Amino acid sequence: MIRETIEEVITKPTKRYLRRLGLNTLFGTTRTKEILHVNPTIIPHREEAREVRAYVYDFDASHFEEHEFNAVEPCYRFRHSNRISWINVDGLRKADVESVCLHYEIHPLLIEDILSINQRPKMDEVEGVLFCLLNMLYFNDNAGTVEQEQISIVLGKDFVISFQEDASRDVFNPLREKLKLASSKIRQRSADYLCYSMLDLIVDNYFSVMEKLGDRIEDLEEQVIHNSNSRSLARISSLRKELIVLRRNIIPVRDLVSGIIRSESDLLDDRTTKYFKDVYDHIMQAQDLVDNYRDIMVTMQDLHINNVNLRMNEVMKVMAIVTCVLAPATVIGGIFGMNFDKIPYLHNDNGFYIAVLLMLLIPVYMLWLFRKRGWF
Template identity: 70%
Template sequence: MSVRKQTKKYLKYLYLPNLFGTDRTKEILQVNPTIAPVRQEPDRIVINVYDYDADTIESKELNAIAACFPYKNSNKITWINVDGLRKSDVETISNHFGIHLLLQEDILSMNQRPKMDDVEGVLFCLLNMLYYNSEKNTVETEQISIALGKDFVISFQEDASRDVFNPLRHKLSIDRSQIRQRSAAYLLYNMMDLIVDNYFTVMEKLGEQIELVEEEVVRSSNTQSLAKINQLRKELIVLKRNIVPVRDLLGSIIRSESELLDDRTNKYFKDVHDHIIQAHDLTENYRDIMVSMQDLYINNVNLKMNEVMKVMAIVTCLLAPATVIGGIFGMNFDKIPYLHNEYGFWLAVGTMLFIPIWMITVFKRRGWF
């Protein structure tokens, strides 16, 4: 790491708002669903289509939304993944595949709470994919909307540069794999399963940061330790905000009476539901650890203060006899015992030394230090 980067790294701690990450607080709390979203539309979108059955698969990247239209009645299972959200494109493909206007608004929304809707024969799921930014030590989110219809699944992503579906693409490339022999609902299950499993990856990395901060707090509690605790608690808020609604979303899918779902596929969604419950429990455990860590920080600070006060109290007690004796012999009286005695000075100094030594012995016997 260069000197410039090191300097920049530590200079930010000189400004307290930077130390405690108030900008991150604004990002987390700045959610108002009543305000119309202002989304910057991308210059281009990426459309990937996977049209398959048990024996064959067609995989291609398309340049135009209209090129997806022939796949509506292909008599195969079709997965259309749209990376990049443009209002006109979302409306065009949604209208062709029968996705309701309310669902189109949800697709184009921002900071939406994860949810599931069943509208006019389309099962719609909206949730967030989570990523861990190792440079900033923050949890990042990307909204994904998934529409399940008869023999098709359409997913809308915000960022074309990343997602969690590479294992799914690999499964689709394998001849006669299980996913190639199942319905579109089974494809939706696989997508949900990968999204939820990635939550554990993010939580594992966040857990590593919690362990490091805990060691730092135990070893030396300072302002930077408190700032790191505060930052981790904010990231846990992001985790909980995204995990808890997904638990409700999967519960709604399990209870759904949609014709697109059957009992054979339902048991797989129950498995994902178990995973998200486990993720929620783990989030609560992390939260308890952070509360305990903050209490530990406060206790360490109080302990250090008590140690300082104890040392100062002992020093004050040890100097008290010398102060009293010096004050007595410093009074302006004409006659003070041993004032003009040739051994008076040494007697006073010896008393000043003897009494503190005796006090130290008594303090040690009583276990005061």
Template identity: 50%
Template sequence: MAKRILPIPHALNPFKPKKQRIMNYNPVTGMSSRKPAEVVKITVFDNSPDHAEEVVVQHVEQAFHYLETPGTSWINIDGIRKEEVHAICTRYGVHYLIEDDILNVGQRAKMDEMGEQLFCVLPMIYFNPTACTIEQEQVSIVLGKNFVISFQEDIKRDVFDPIRDKLRFNGSRIRSAGADYLCYALLDVIIDSYFVVLDKLGERIELMEDVVQHEANNRTLARINLLRRELLLFRRAISPVRELVNGFLRSESDLLNEHNTKYFKDVFDHIVHCSDLTENYRDMVINLQEQYHTQLNLKMNEVMKVLAVVTTLMAPLTVIAGIYGMNFDNMPELHSPNGYFVTISIMVVILIIMIFLFKKRGWF
């Protein structure tokens, strides 16, 4: 069976220093370092039990009238640009502190209550199979009385397609359960996507367990360190999400229907499970590092064993050759016509006897 090889990023070189990755940290009061999006896509889903409307608006002002509709509106903004964010936050009465959090990059996952609205920000995480790295974007969600507004950085990808499919399906619960249920559904699909990333990391760890057994070299160590670093970044990103979901459970806001509490509890169970899996994978990577060093030690022991056996076998032959190499005139065997052949024969016999004894004792 062909041996599977773990793919390695092209630029990965364990002997060459790499630039340090910028950690996800940006003070709330700091200026936004996000580059404004070139294209902003605004999608609106306006739903009620007997009505469904899906539209992509060209200008943010076209989404303002959905504040007055009787159903539940979901406004999803792909691409962050200050003009659009400020306009929609002003029209929907979103607090300016929430607006700052939406515009600032690198926010820690959190949940806040601002007046008659609930706000949460959390990472949406993807796995890049080409570079074997984790990529993430910041997602901000604002929950109001009859609306949910979500802000995403990447216009090309997200994990909300299952939500869109349910909103298009007549008779689905999400179309009639209210804005808080829609907010739960968005959180649930984001957190469920974490398990997809964990599965990919788990596959890499399983492959590395086989690679370490056969290829304990510097490239293998670089792969292990790459996995360890990605797990660290993943763990750092999702750890605060537990408190975010717990904030919804503790909240006494009128925006949250008591009947929907059980759904947020289910999301809390998911993020706890995800955190536990992350810790398990972290322990597995630590074990991989220990296994790598064990394999190195075993290889070194094998080398030392071979050298010790060769040295031991050659020791008596060296002694004999040293004795007969002395320049003394009065040596009985020195002038013997068959002395050379006798000496070589004795050396060969000693060598064979030592090899037999070592083999019998299981030393090689």
């Protein structure tokens, strides 16, 4: 107890001074803690959403309805509408999630996954429904970080339910616009095609995030090549952390889509399988791109270290040349400064000028010799 108190007394002033100097921001230690401190054995504590918004899109080839509710209960009447229903719940509350899942006969294990935090993307088939959990990614231009929002998608017979954490943003606006068109494929197909469209938009948005991150990597590469400094190393470290976030979210989605393709669920139409294969191709391309970015960052870090070593070698070279050039003058001055009565040219009228001339000519000759041999 005493040890912990002493550590707190020492650590708090240190953190305060680091914040004043801006070093925490420079090296991104807080971001490292956010990325790496994930313990699946600890029961997560999720804050209840202040408000819940439920959006219902009920449609078939000839009919379309769009509704917005402040509670989840009004959505229940679409359970047996004989059309396809997409229920999008923005904002998670435990009571609301349990109520929706109870009404649509969704297994309690899936409720735990929906309410989880920092869950690994995955796909499950439990008691007649197909469950997908993954993250939507966004790029924060101000902070230069990749932000993630967990989304759970439940595919059942003639319905799709999606649970989102953040009600202010998602990537489904193009899908909403297509639903309003009677000629769109989504209106002509079953619920599994709607699920495919949602996954396709999420995966396609990964490329938008990677494009913005790629622009920053390109700018950083120019900086490292032309003007590498300590901030360059900090930016390299920061971007590598964001690549960790990308890789952590992208690679499991590959397994998720692969599981859907291999699934023999009655909820999946054979005609839709080829569309999921297209999503699989996209996620593989995204994984290759992330791996390429990571290789570039490793090369960039090596380049930065080589530049630092090169500058250090240049400095050491200059210092060595200066030392060598001053060595003759030091030797001559030391010889004529010895306390002896008899030293050649000691009492000569031109002795001083001869010594100074030697001190100048020998370094000039040495510089010429170094230059001729290409030492600098």
